[in-house]
C-alpha cells in the first residue's frame with residue numbers, strides 16, 4: 001500500500017512540471033514561484049491572460065502562461081495551449 005501511494009505521488013509531481021530552463025533545471029509550479037519575481041507581461045491570446053516572468057538561478061528569465069484567474073496554463077513547445 002505504501003508503495004502504491006509513493007508511485008501516485010511521483011506521477012503527480014511529473015504533472016506539475018511547468019518549466020524547464022535552458023540551463024537544464026526543471027521547475028514545478030511551487031519551485032517556479034520561489035524564484036525572484038521579474039514581472040507580468042500581458043499576453044491576451046487564446047485563454048492566456050499574461051506571462052509570469054521570473055529569474056532562474058542561472059540568471060535567465062523564464063516565464064509561464066497564466067489564465068485570467070492567474071492559474072497556470074500548460075503550453076506545448078510551440079507556445080500553443082495543450
Ligand SMILES: [Zn+2]
Nearest residue numbers: 021023056058
Ligand atoms: Zn536556468
